[in-house]
Amino acid sequence: MSIIENHETVGTPFCSNPKLSARDVGVFYGDKQAIFDVSLDIGSNEVIALIGPSGCGKSTFLRSLNRMNDTIDICRVTGEILLDGENIYDPKVDVVPLRATVGMVFQKPNPFPKSIYDNISYGPRIHGLASSRVDLDEIVERSLQRAGLWTEVKDRLHSPGTGLSGGQQQRLCIARTIAVEPEVILMDEPCSALDPIATAKIEELIDELRENYTIAIVTHSMQQAARVSQRTAYFHLGQLIEVNNTDMVFTTPEHQLTEAYITGRFG
Amino acid sequence: MTYSTLLIAVLIALGGAYLLGRNRARTLSSQGIKMHSLATHYGALVALWTTLPPLLILLLWALLEPRVIDLILTAQLPDSIRAGGEAEIRLALSKVYNLANDSDLMGQQGLLGPVAEHLQALQARVTLLRGGVIMSLLLLGGALTWRRIQPDLRARSEVEGIVRILLFASSAIAVLTTLGILASVLFESILFFQKVPVTEFLFGTSWSPQVALRADQSGSSGSFGAVPLFTGTLLISAIAMAIAVPVGLMAAIYLSEYATPRVRQLAKPALEVLAGIPTVVYGFFAALTVAPVIRGLGESMGLEVSSESALAAGLVMGIMIIPFVSSLSDDVINAVPQSLRDGSYGLGATRSETIRQVVIPAALPGIVGAVMLAVSRAIGETMIVAMAAGLAANLTANPLDSVTTVTVQIVTLLVGDQEFDSPKTLAAFALGLVLFVVTLALNYVALKIVQKYREQYD
Ligand SMILES: Nc1ncnc2c1ncn2[C@@H]1O[C@H](COP(=O)(O)OP(=O)(O)OP(=O)(O)O)[C@@H](O)[C@H]1O
Ligand SMILES: [Mg+2]
Secondary structure (H helix, E strand, O other): OOOOOOOOOEEOOOOOOEEEEEEEEEEEEOOEEEEEEEEEEEEOOOEEEEEOOOOOOHHHHHHHOOOHHHHOOOEEEEEEEEEOOEEOOOOOOOHHHHHHHEEEEOOOOOOOOOEHHHHHHHHHHHOOOOOOHHHHHHHHHHHHHHOOOHHHHHHHOOOEHHHOOHHHHHHHHHHHHHOOOOOEEEEEOOOOOOOHHHHHHHHHHHHHHOOOOEEEEEOOOHHHHHHHOOEEEEEEOOEEEEEEEHHHHHHOOOOHHHHHHHOOOOO | OOHHHHHHHHHHHHHHHHHHHHHHHHHHHHOOOOOOOOHHHHHHHHHHHHHHHHHHHHHHHHHHHHHHHHHHHHHHOOHHHHOOOHHHHHHHHHHHHHHHHOHHHHOOOOOOHHHHHHHHHHHHHHHHHHHHHHHHHHHHHHHHHHHHOOOOOOHHHHHHHHHHHHHHHHHHHHHHHHHHHHHHHHHHHHHHHHHOOHHHHHHOOOEEOOOOOOOOOOOOOOEEOOHHHHHHHHHHHHHHHHHHHHHHHHHHHHHHHHOOHHHHHHHHHHHHHHHHOOHHHHHHHHHHHHHHHHHHHHHHOOOOOOOOOHHHHHHHHHHHHHHHHHHHHHHHHHHOOHHHHHHHHHOOOOHHHHHHHHHHHHHHHHHHHHHHHHHHHHHHOOHHHHHHOOOOOOOOOOOOOOOOOHHHHHHHHHOOOOOOOOHHHHHHHHHHHHHHHHHHHHHHHHHHHHHHHHHHHO
16 A cells, blocks of 8 residues: 555544644654645644554654654654644744643653652652642642542552552553643553553543543544544544544544544554 | 593594484484484484593593692602602602603603603503593493484483583582682681781781791881771772762763764774773873872972872773773663653653653662772772872872772782791782672672662662
């Protein structure tokens, strides 16, 4: 399969109240192009699922939304990505506050080798969000509570975060992200290393977080996309094929590639 | 046959036996017989049984032969010599060996002439016997094992068993050697402590190990308070670590976190070249270049600097240790998973925040290990100190004074003609024991620290 010439994304890639808008985004690793002309809006307080076969560029696109790709030397991004109307790739933009606003949760839980408390307080401390110890305690408690982890860890805040179970670690990482008060949370297959029960907890959590945050989630599980997201974007070989309301994508997909993927003909 | 021809024969037998065994197994399996193991296993089995027993016997032979011959010869020495005691017998025996091995001397027959002739005959016979024994062992082992090659011979498990024993023997040799060295150091130290009390050695503050060699010589009776050596070692090591740890660590951080791949490719080998410079070269660099500069600088500031200063030696030693610290730390920093860095960047941390608060803490056990290793290297370093810090056992904390260290004193105590039971010589073993214990303790502590972190963070 090769990329489709002159492809126009089908469905509804744009929306009325976008939080993030990608316009003609291309991403290159050295000479190799991984993302082709992607234009997509992510609306405020919506959960959008990014799906597609392995290697189609979901992570690459997600990482370009908070400039995590900057940490890869050979990676280059073209086009525009607007956060609240401002281009985040503008040379004047500082990535430090950007990444605090657009937080990221990774595929494998990656708690720091520090205590649970220090894992959460790390972000607020480096951004100077707490003026006192009491403040910090409060942020830690609130973040853990929102991530649904507080009751499980409140008696062991000072034991290492790496000592938690996989599911707990992932919720710790979500709490860590929430603690810096982001507006957007990017999640790259946050449940792929977790068992069904831990996954259910995280999905529940994502649903609650929607009230306050805009969320983009990459997932390989179509059930998960169906459960947590309002809109779904289907990527194929670096191109954005189709964006539609989630139920529509899974019941009556417009594009034949989308249909082939969700009916399991490849992927 | 001489030992070298025998060894070559064994080597040839090794290859031959392998091929023979393998081919026999191949022939069998090509006849449609299902063999238990691969043909190569049968080959290896024959090769091992052919060569190992002769090698073992050869080793024992080499150890025992001289002793047995000595015994035989001693019995044949004239009574007058045997009555003279141990020393005289040894002297006579070495004369006999000289006579027997040097055809020019054989002419000048004397009292020992017959014995030497006997020795020659004996040596010829022993060599022949040795060759015969080894060759027949080779043939016997090979033939017996070759005949054992049958479809149900479990060659693989047998080979693996033998290999395991070989591996065990190798590690046993390493451990036993260490124990042997330790035992001899301990033994000599105990002799020393019978002459000089332990407390004087460990807590005495005056070190002048000169003792009279002969009774009629005038000389000091010697005093063996090693505290000045300990403080000297500490002072120099501290100066060295004060240089090596920060510089090495920062170099490692630069190389692993900031440098572009190109810079890294150039800088890392360049830094490692520092580790390849012989310590003598560092030594004269310290003594001839650094020490005069320090002296000049100090004097221009009105300080009194001795021409051989702890500072010069410590500085240069620190430079020598930098690649040690940096190369080991670089490895552990690189081993910190990228996902941790991503996690930190994803929260909006800057590069330096990520390094200070995430990467370094995660790499800390390895860094501590590297530093500990560097410390034991500094304590054990001899050449630089001998050349640049002097021999004067001053009890001082002033880095501009000349001091001496444990290792340098060990060298000076043992250089030259020595009586092996004088306190002066034995003191070297006591110092060696102290070095050994300290290094062991350092390594133990480093291991404990590393383990503690592992438990906490893995
Ligand atoms: N650091 C990198 N350097 C070079 N090429 C890369 C890099 N990361 C990703 N790529 C390439 O970019 C393309 C998209 O990769 P990406 O990781 O975004 O896929 P993905 O959709 O997230 O796949 P998966 O579902 O397996 O995670 C792939 O062809 C991949 O080989
Ligand atoms: Mg991915």
